[in-house]
Amino acid sequence: xxxxxxxxxxxxxxxxxxxxxxxxxxxxxxxxxxxxxxxxxxxxxxxxxxxxxxxxxxxxxxxxxxxxxxxxxxxxxxxxxxxxxxxxxxxxxxxxxxxxxxxxxxxxxxxxxxxxxxxxxxxxxxxxxxxxxxxxxxxxxxxxxxxxxxxxxxxxxxxxxxxxxxxxxxxxxxxxxxxxxxxxxxxxxxxxxxxxxxxxxxxxxxxxxxxxxxxxxxxxxxxxxxxxxxxxxxxxxxxxxxxxxxxxxxxxxxxxxxxxxxxxxxxxxxxxxxxxxxxxxxxxxxxxxxxxxxxxxxxxxxxxxxxxxxxxxxxxxxxxxxxxxxxxxxxxxxxxxxxxxxxxxxxxxxxxxxxxxxxxxxxxxxxxxxxxxxxxxxxxxxxxxxxxxxxxxxxxxxxxxxxxxxxxxxxxxxxxxxxxxxxxxxxxxxxxxxxxxxxxxxxxxxxxxxxxxxxxxxxxxxxxxx
Amino acid sequence: xxxxxxxxxxxxxxxxxxxxxxxxxxxxxxxxxxxxxxxxxxxxxxxxxxxxxxxxxxxxxxxxxxxxxxxxxxxxxxxxxxxxxxxxxxxxxxxxxxxxxxxxxxxxxxxxxxxxxxxxxxxxxxxxxxxxxxxxxxxxxxxxxxxxxxxxxxxxxxxxxxxx
Numbered sequence: 001x002x003x004x005x006x007x008x009x010x011x012x013x014x015x016x017x018x019x020x021x022x023x024x025x026x027x028x029x030x031x032x033x034x035x036x037x038x039x040x041x042x043x044x045x046x047x048x049x050x051x052x053x054x055x056x057x058x059x060x061x062x063x064x065x066x067x068x069x070x071x072x073x074x075x076x077x078x079x080x081x082x083x084x085x086x087x088x089x090x091x092x093x094x095x096x097x098x099x100x101x102x103x104x105x106x107x108x109x110x111x112x113x114x115x116x117x118x119x120x121x122x123x124x125x126x127x128x129x130x131x132x133x134x135x136x137x138x139x140x141x142x143x144x145x146x147x148x149x150x151x152x153x154x155x156x157x158x159x160x161x162x163x164x165x166x167x168x169x170x171x172x173x174x175x176x177x178x179x180x181x182x183x184x185x186x187x188x189x190x191x192x193x194x195x196x197x198x199x200x201x202x203x204x205x206x207x208x209x210x211x212x213x214x215x216x217x218x219x220x221x222x223x224x225x226x227x228x229x230x231x232x233x234x235x236x237x238x239x240x241x242x243x244x245x246x247x248x249x250x251x252x253x254x255x256x257x258x259x260x261x262x263x264x265x266x267x268x269x270x271x272x273x274x275x276x277x278x279x280x281x282x283x284x285x286x287x288x289x290x291x292x293x294x295x296x297x298x299x300x301x302x303x304x305x306x307x308x309x310x311x312x313x314x315x316x317x318x319x320x321x322x323x324x325x326x327x328x329x330x331x332x333x334x335x336x337x338x339x340x341x342x343x344x345x346x347x348x349x350x351x352x353x354x355x356x357x358x359x360x361x362x363x364x365x366x367x368x369x370x371x372x373x374x375x376x377x378x379x380x381x382x383x384x385x386x387x388x389x390x391x392x393x394x395x396x397x398x399x400x401x402x403x404x405x406x407x408x409x410x411x412x413x414x415x416x417x418x419x420x421x422x423x424x425x426x427x428x429x430x431x432x433x434x435x436x437x438x439x440x441x442x443x444x445x446x447x448x449x450x451x452x453x454x455x456x457x458x459x460x461x462x463x464x465x466x
Numbered sequence: 467x468x469x470x471x472x473x474x475x476x477x478x479x480x481x482x483x484x485x486x487x488x489x490x491x492x493x494x495x496x497x498x499x500x501x502x503x504x505x506x507x508x509x510x511x512x513x514x515x516x517x518x519x520x521x522x523x524x525x526x527x528x529x530x531x532x533x534x535x536x537x538x539x540x541x542x543x544x545x546x547x548x549x550x551x552x553x554x555x556x557x558x559x560x561x562x563x564x565x566x567x568x569x570x571x572x573x574x575x576x577x578x579x580x581x582x583x584x585x586x587x588x589x590x591x592x593x594x595x596x597x598x599x600x601x602x603x604x605x606x607x608x609x610x611x612x613x614x615x616x617x618x619x620x621x622x623x624x625x626x627x628x629x630x
Contacts, residue, residue, distance in 0.1 A: 335512040
């Protein structure tokens with residue numbers, strides 16, 4: 001065929017332009033096609049079973065073969081990152097034979113020496129550091145001076161290692177028997193039976209991946225709590241809803257506890273309720289003390305990270321928001337939606353953790369959280385000052401030979417108020433989990449310290465006036 | 467065969483390939499479903515799974531589908547919006563450059579607001595106060611954000627009782 005010359009000719013430039021545009025469009029459509037195909041594939045197979053998991057598979061790396069996305073995130077709990085009021089910094093340390101750690105978190109005792117006064121005569125006054133991520137729980141417990149320099153029971157391991165498999169083995173298949181076995185052993189002896197920090201099996205059923213509670217402390221604690229609410233024989237693994245479980249598995253450890261009796265049975269003091277006053281009442285009733293205060297002789301209590309209890313008093317709990325919703329928020333990986341197993345402060349992950357419900361800019365949400373935390377920390381500082389002043393007054397009154405009855409009254413106010421301050425101090429949200437409750441607790445604490453100081457006053461003028 | 471003819475042939479073949487690929491992709495991506503009112507079409511792509519799940523449990527599930535709220539009611543506006551959204555969704559999901567959690571754009575919010583008032587106009591008019599009636603500075607979903615599909619966090623609560 002030859003060019004006749006009388007047909008309208010399309011210029012070469014136009015043809016080249018059309019070809020280029022079409023090529024680009026084809027490339028874009030291909031990219032879209034491939035992307036859709038990938039997403040469809042991902043949605044088809046949420047995971048691949050490459051290993052068989054059973055009730056004795058403790059090593060999280062084995063679980064990680066089936067669930068690499070969750071495992072990768074779990075490994076990231078080694079990260080040390082600060083928020084304005086929480087978290088910790090990675091401080092270098094010269095490793096020694098006693099403490100081979102080359103990185104540690106900063107000492108809280110050095111940051112706030114008032115803590116030494118509060119805990120005078122107790123192991124916490126020797127070594128107390130900022131918390132680190134889940135990955136460090138076993139290592140940090142093994143090398144803290146509280147364990148190195150003091151005799152601790154095997155009970156401590158309950159929350160610092162993956163205990164399920166070892167407990168069951170020691171109990172001949174009975175979890176509770178294994179729990180009792182290790183409680184009564186010295187810590188250093190018990191420590192040898194445990195290898196991993198918290199692992200998959202501590203919260204997940206290996207067959208169904210459903211959440212389950214494996215720690216005896218919580219199984220018994222929640223049973224006592226439910227009994228106080230009129231629910232007899234509560235079995236958390238049979239009766240809790242899925243959404244409740246997304247908090248209960250965390251409540252296995254992030255709670256207030258004590259070691260009951262000579263058998264050092266780990267016990268969550270919930271038989272009267274979860275509020276600080278109910279817990280303090282419980283301790284008064286059973287006549288428990290953690291130690292005798294070195295400066296005042298008061299029968300003092302140490303509160304321990306009561307995150308679960310504090311969260312229970314807050315608006316997020318009231319609205320059905322679980323621990324995992326903020327600390328392990330859903331995250332999209334391709335077509336999959338998974339819980340982020342990099343457990344951390346929501347303030348380090350505001351978009352996924354907060355903005356799913358709160359449609360405000362990140363900076364606004366951060367400012368709101370920091371305002372709550374800042375106010376709590378400020379009030380906590382005032383309460384600490386009040387406590388230190390009461391302790392000084394009791395010491396002075398003791399030296400001056402004050403009325404034993406007045407001293408006893410002041411000591412009992414110290415016991416109660418100090419537990420209240422510690423309840424907020426040791427709680428890892430700086431008030432955020434329940435802002436009003438934290439403020440109420442600190443206000444009550446300051447009032448107890450005031451009453452303690454009043455109990456020591458001779459008040460001759462007032463007595464005369466009456 | 468002249469050079470011009472060869473070039474033309476190349477362009478035509480390329481156009482044909484583009485048409486074929488486009489048609490195949492359209493079919494593979496269930497493109498036709500996007501022309502309907504079927505709410506499931508909006509969850510073809512997994513990004514909308516939560517919203518879809520929330521809608522099936524919402525107060526509006528039996529009276530409104532996605533399109534009733536999220537595209538304009540008039541035919542031209544409806545398909546124009548579908549076309550524009552379709553293009554940008556394809557673009558952002560392919561490149562992966564979109565922020566999460568996903569947010570409605572100002573235009574999308576306007577469309578939804580108009581649709582709230584399309585059905586509930588009487589109620590809004592009865593409010594009578596300048597702050598509400600006909601005003602654009604307060605939107606219905608500011609307070610009623612969970613009527614169409616529950617807030618994403620809340621869809622968990624709706625699944626209570628199941629142990630996965």
